[in-house]
Structure formats: structure tokens, C-alpha cells
Amino acid sequence: MKRIGLFLLVNLLVLTTIIIVTSVLGVNRYVEGQGINYASLLVFAAVVGFSGALISLALSRWMAKQMMRVHVLDPRGNLTAQERRLVEMVHEMSRRAGLKVMPEVGIYQSPEVNAFATGPTRNRALVAVSTGLLGRMDQDAVEGVIAHEVAHIANGDMVTMTLVQGVINTFVVFLSRIIAHAIASTVRSEVAHVVHIVAIIVFQILFSILGSIAVLAFSRHREYRADGGGAELAGKEKMIRALTALKKNVELVDTEQTALQTMKISGGKPRGALARLFSSHPDLDDRIRRLQQM
Incomplete structure (x- = not known):
């Protein structure tokens, strides 16, 4: 477990941050009445999932330099x-x-x-x-x-890895929301929204860990x-x-x-x-x- 890559960690943190923000602001409009609009949810999941992977990719070089304290060599320097x-x-x-x-x-x-x-x-x-x-x-x-x-x-392994991670993220976001909605529908309406958000975060982290198995393979x-x-x-x-x-x-x-x-x-x-x-x-x-x- 100690060898899971920095890319996966950054991706998970970015993805979780996006989910918290969108849930709190209520911009993830995929619930209609008492059910889920699966087409809207899939689009939302793809946008969020690939955003997390692409942001991780964009930060990868900078993060590596900071985390590893890399001294970059100037070819024209001394x-x-x-x-x-x-x-x-x-x-x-x-x-x-x-x-x-x-x-x-x-x-x-x-x-x-x-x-x-x-x-x-x-x-x-x-x-x-x-x-x-x-x-x-x-x-x-x-x-x-x-x-x-x-x-x-x-x-092009960095980009290829990002695309694979984006697909995994999409399924993580999609499945975690379906399960979270099912759980929230079983509790009182006063706490349903909070339960829904907490369930999303928990299942998203769980599915992200399981998804990392495919990414690492x-x-x-x-x-x-x-x-x-x-x-x-x-x-x-x-x-x-x-x-x-x-x-x-x-x-x-x-x-x-x-x-x-x-x-x-x-x-x-x-x-x-x-x-x-x-x-x-x-x-x-x-x-x-x-x-x-x-």
C-alpha cells in the first residue's frame, strides 16, 4: 500500500475536493423527483472524473519537483x-x-x-x-x-495513464452516487442530504482504491x-x-x-x-x- 503512486493520491484528493464542492453547491443536478437521471449522471461523472485526472496530470511535474525536492539542471549553467x-x-x-x-x-x-x-x-x-x-x-x-x-x-505513458484514470474515475463517481442515493432514500428527509454527501465521499474513496488496482495493472x-x-x-x-x-x-x-x-x-x-x-x-x-x- 505504501507504493501507490503520487499520481493516484493527487487524483483522489482532487476528485474528492470536486465532489465536496459540487455537492455543497448543489450543481450536480442528476436527481429528478425520487429517481436518478442516469444519462445526466453519466455526463456529470465523466466531466468530474476526467477533470480530476487531467488536473493531476497538469500538476504532476510540479508536484514531483516539490515532493522529491528535485534540483533541475540548467544545460547552460555551471x-x-x-x-x-x-x-x-x-x-x-x-x-x-x-x-x-x-x-x-x-x-x-x-x-x-x-x-x-x-x-x-x-x-x-x-x-x-x-x-x-x-x-x-x-x-x-x-x-x-x-x-x-x-x-x-x-x-506517452503519462497521458495514457491519465486517460485510463479518467475512465476509472467516471465509473467511481457514477457508482458511488447510485449507491449513495439508494442509502439516502432509506433515512428521514431531514438528514437525507447529509447522509447522501457522506455516503458519496465514503464510497468514492472505496471505489477509488479498488479502481487503482486496474490502473496499477x-x-x-x-x-x-x-x-x-x-x-x-x-x-x-x-x-x-x-x-x-x-x-x-x-x-x-x-x-x-x-x-x-x-x-x-x-x-x-x-x-x-x-x-x-x-x-x-x-x-x-x-x-x-x-x-x-x-
């Missing part, structure tokens, strides 16, 4: 030799991937061996690596990690694709070297720090069925095995 190599590596991989606008490149202080990519579009992306990764990995492994993250950007699928894209950009051996290095280090560092897990290269090794269900990344052994079979 950089160290290590920072200069990192910027040049990201830009070279980006050109190979066909990106027209180079992503921002940043470093964040953390002992974990990891990196992430985020941003609302391919032209407004960020690739950030941890100091732990730069200190523990050799050049070939770092190149494999960067290739993986650039592949996320080139594949999709995230795991995209990780395999980013591994393949990274192998095309940097070479299969470097991509395998990167994942092997991550596997060796993942148990040696504290990985409990909150991060944009849905776009990080490593989610560690999920332990237990529930952990695997809520993991944004497949098992590293399986990812290495798939690359070897390419």
Missing part, C-alpha cells in the same frame, strides 16, 4: 562533470526517441537507487535520478535507466513496454544491466520515501499477493527474463 554527462545522456536518448523538445533533467537527494519520468506532455517532461543511483551504478547501467525513462516519455504493462523501448534506445545488454543493478541494490536502501512510483524504474520486489496487486511495477526478475528473451 554544471559538474557528472551533471553534464547526465544532461547530455538524457538529451541524446531523447533525440534517438524522436522527441522534439528535450525534457528537464534533475537530481534528487535520496539513498534509493531509482529514477522517474513525469510531466503533462512529451514536450513538458522531467527526467530525474536519485543521488543513490548516480553513486551506485556504473555508466552503462545509468544509460539503461535513462533510456527506460525516456521511453516512458516517448510512449495497466502501469505494470507499460513498464514492460518501457523496458523494451529502453533496450531499443540503449541496447538490450545495458537495459538488462540496469535492472540487474537495481535488483542488487533494492534491498540495501530505504525505499519508503514517497515518490512518483507510477513512473519510477523500480518498484522493488512485491511481497505477497496483496502487495503484487497494488504494485505499480512487475517483479524485476520477470522484467529481466523478458528482456533476455527478446
Whole structure:
């Protein structure tokens, strides 16, 4: 549960805020008489659901910088030799991937061996690596990690994840209101409105957690694709070297720090069925095995 991504958390908070505001202001006019206008409710659910996902996407790069305290490197600034190599590596991989606008490149202080990519579009992306990764990995492994993250950007994974989240949000809003209306209809009219609002919030949070299972399953699928894209950009051996290095280090560092897990290269090794269900990344052994079979 600690590995659910920042994107999912921000989406849930934004969605809940929108619901509270619309419920208090009474702008969600989908109840007619004693019943529900399902067409109006579906339109309302889609507008609210995709608004929550799109706002989360728009905030993703800014939130990542703030939460991870990312130091963005200025390509024209006074950089160290290590920072200069990192910027040049990201830009070279980006050109190979066909990106027209180079992503921002940043470093964040953390002992974990990891990196992430985020941003609302391919032209407004960020690739950030941890100091732990730069200190523990050799050049070939770092190149494999960067290739993986650039592949996320080139594949449009941030936008794709947002669309999937928008669909899930729509069903969350739709179903939570149907159940809340059914519950509110069983209580006295004086408290029905309050019960309706409380039930909406409770069921929306519950369904959002259940919906995140589908989103995270999709995230795991995209990780395999980013591994393949990274192998095309940097070479299969470097991509395998990167994942092997991550596997060796993942148990040696504290990985409990909150991060944009849905776009990080490593989610560690999920332990237990529930952990695997809520993991944004497949098992590293399986990812290495798939690359070897390419």
C-alpha cells in the first residue's frame, strides 16, 4: 500500500475536493423527483472524473519537483562533470526517441537507487535520478535507466495513464452516487442530504482504491513496454544491466520515501499477493527474463 503512486493520491484528493464542492453547491443536478437521471449522471461523472485526472496530470511535474525536492539542471549553467554527462545522456536518448523538445533533467537527494519520468506532455517532461543511483551504478547501467525513462516519455505513458484514470474515475463517481442515493432514500428527509454527501465521499474513496488496482495493472504493462523501448534506445545488454543493478541494490536502501512510483524504474520486489496487486511495477526478475528473451 505504501507504493501507490503520487499520481493516484493527487487524483483522489482532487476528485474528492470536486465532489465536496459540487455537492455543497448543489450543481450536480442528476436527481429528478425520487429517481436518478442516469444519462445526466453519466455526463456529470465523466466531466468530474476526467477533470480530476487531467488536473493531476497538469500538476504532476510540479508536484514531483516539490515532493522529491528535485534540483533541475540548467544545460547552460555551471554544471559538474557528472551533471553534464547526465544532461547530455538524457538529451541524446531523447533525440534517438524522436522527441522534439528535450525534457528537464534533475537530481534528487535520496539513498534509493531509482529514477522517474513525469510531466503533462512529451514536450513538458522531467527526467530525474536519485543521488543513490548516480553513486551506485556504473555508466552503462545509468544509460539503461535513462533510456527506460525516456521511453516512458516517448510512449506517452503519462497521458495514457491519465486517460485510463479518467475512465476509472467516471465509473467511481457514477457508482458511488447510485449507491449513495439508494442509502439516502432509506433515512428521514431531514438528514437525507447529509447522509447522501457522506455516503458519496465514503464510497468514492472505496471505489477509488479498488479502481487503482486496474490502473496499477495497466502501469505494470507499460513498464514492460518501457523496458523494451529502453533496450531499443540503449541496447538490450545495458537495459538488462540496469535492472540487474537495481535488483542488487533494492534491498540495501530505504525505499519508503514517497515518490512518483507510477513512473519510477523500480518498484522493488512485491511481497505477497496483496502487495503484487497494488504494485505499480512487475517483479524485476520477470522484467529481466523478458528482456533476455527478446
